[in-house]
Amino acid sequence: MNIKKIRLHIISMSLKKPFVTHLQRMETREGIIIEAEDQRGAVGLGEVVAFSTPWYTEETIKTCYHMLKDVLIPLVERSPITHPEELSKLFEPVRGNAMAKASLEMAIWDLYARQQEKPLWNLLGGTREKVPAGAVVGADSIAGMIAQTxxxxxxxxxRIKIKIxxxxxVxxxxxxxxxFPHLSLLADANSAYELNDAEHLKSLDEFRLKMIEQPLGIDDLVEHAxxxxxxSTPICLDESIVSPHDMKSAIQLKSCGVVNIKLGRVGGYNHALEIYRLCKTNEIKMWCGGMIEFGVSRAHNISLASLEGFSIPGDISSxxxxxxxxxxxxxIVVENGFVKxxxxxxxGVDLNQKRLNEVCNYREEFLL
Known part of the structure; x- marks a missing residue:
């Protein structure tokens, strides 16, 4: 693929409104934007979707930067690849750190598609011209959540996801x-409950939720089953599915009826596509999750969600x-519930260099 250099940009932007869960109140979003450039000047884009503190997973912006700079980029430098699919094997000796791996893989997949002069969704096998979009509501009060909705x-x-x-x-x-008596609603618990809360969670059945996302422990499959x-409300697994092996186990245990596939959480496209195929074969419903991302990651999510099988609107908001x-x-623009x-x-998008410079706090370039 003739990757010549990789640039990392640490950025920070204020949210228009605070995003609130029982784990975190967020007013500013930090991230890392990755540029992978080849010898002809083509540039692929990736994004680290970890947060500043380890409230969602153990990864943070700082840990991802360390992994990219000191481990993953040197691996790519020492072992040049000819196709992004080779990254899974290349990164295999590195335990965990899925979001760091995913960000670099995203940039290299994007670069590869640009080198082929094809949309990434086309290379992945996507067919949809537009994908259904959902959004997440997080506020300090019920009134605030209603107003946002x-x-x-x-x-x-x-489709609206509410934090509980x-x-x-209840x-x-x-x-x-x-x-909103007819609105498609789902509830995201971010592991707020224990199995002994089962009777209480059963009381949510009457509200016809599309699903309840990750009610129990972040690494649990057995108790979810x-x-x-x-x-009766379908369980959707999020944090519990970080690898294809986790998905196989969840299927065997019948731990869920739905899976939220996030590129960052599962380590990038190669694992995401394997999980996607497992879900299709075993009739597990899927949707593409979001991480309050910037536009680079959202554009990647659109490419993934263009695949047939993502039957539930994803977190791909404007x-x-x-x-x-x-x-x-x-x-990214949502029109009538869909994103083209x-x-x-x-x-399909490039960086707005002026805006990037305004919000960038630090950048570093690595020659390969």
């Missing part, structure tokens, strides 16, 4: 369901939901 419904979103936790669940869901037998101005040259795919080579 009204705004999103007015913008055309047909102990002490802020009342929240009831209020949203009463306000037990819980799924006790409640750039304007979170940012006054995104860092890409063609903002980009038909330019690669992920």
């Amino acid at each position: 009204h705004e999103l419904v007015d913008e055309g979103y047909e 936790s102990k002490g802020a669940d 009342e929240v869901v009831r209020a949203l369901r009463e306000e 037990i819980l799924q037998n006790k409640i 750039s304007s939901k979170y940012w006054e101005e995104d860092i890409i040259d063609a903002p 795919r980009f038909d330019r080579p690669g992920i």
Whole structure:
């Protein structure tokens, strides 16, 4: 692939509105944008979707930067590849660090597609011209969540995910369901519950939720299987699925009916596509999850979600939901509940260099 250099940009942008869960209140989003450039000057883009602190997974912006600079980029330098599929084997000796691996793999997949002068969705086997979009609501109060949901419904979103936790669940869901009786709602618990909360979680069945996402432990599969037998609301696994092996185990145990596939969480496209195929074969519903990303990662999510089989609207909201101005040259726009795919080579967007410079706190370049 003749990768000549890799650039890392640490950026920080203020959210238009605070994003609130029981684990974290976020007003500013930090990230790392990756550029992989070949000898002809073509540039592929990737993004680290870890957060500044380890509230979602153990990875952070700082740990990912270390892994990229000191481990992963040197691996690519020592062992040049001819196709992005080779990265899985190359990164195999490195335990964990899925988000760091995914960010570099994303950039190299994008570069490869640009070298082939084809859209990335085309190389992945995507067929959809537009993908269904959902959005996440996180606020300090029920009134705030209702207000956010009204705004999103007015913008055309047909699926809304609400954050719940102990002490802020049944009342929240009831209020949203009463306000939006026909809206597709799902609840995300971010592992706020234990198995002995099963009877309480069963009380959510009456609200016709599309699913409840990751109610139990972040590394659990067994207790989710037990819980799924006790409640009728489908369980969606998120944090528990970090590898194809986890997906195989979840299928054998019948731990879930739905899976949220996030490129960053599972280590990039190669693992995501393997999980996708396992889900299709075993009739597990899928959707493409989001991480309050910048435009680079959102464009990658659109490429992935263009595959048939992502039957549930994903977290692919408009750039304007979170940012006054995104860092890409063609903002992500949701129209009537859908996002059109980009038909330019690669992920279909480039960096807005002026905006990138405004929000960049540090950059470093590595020659290969």
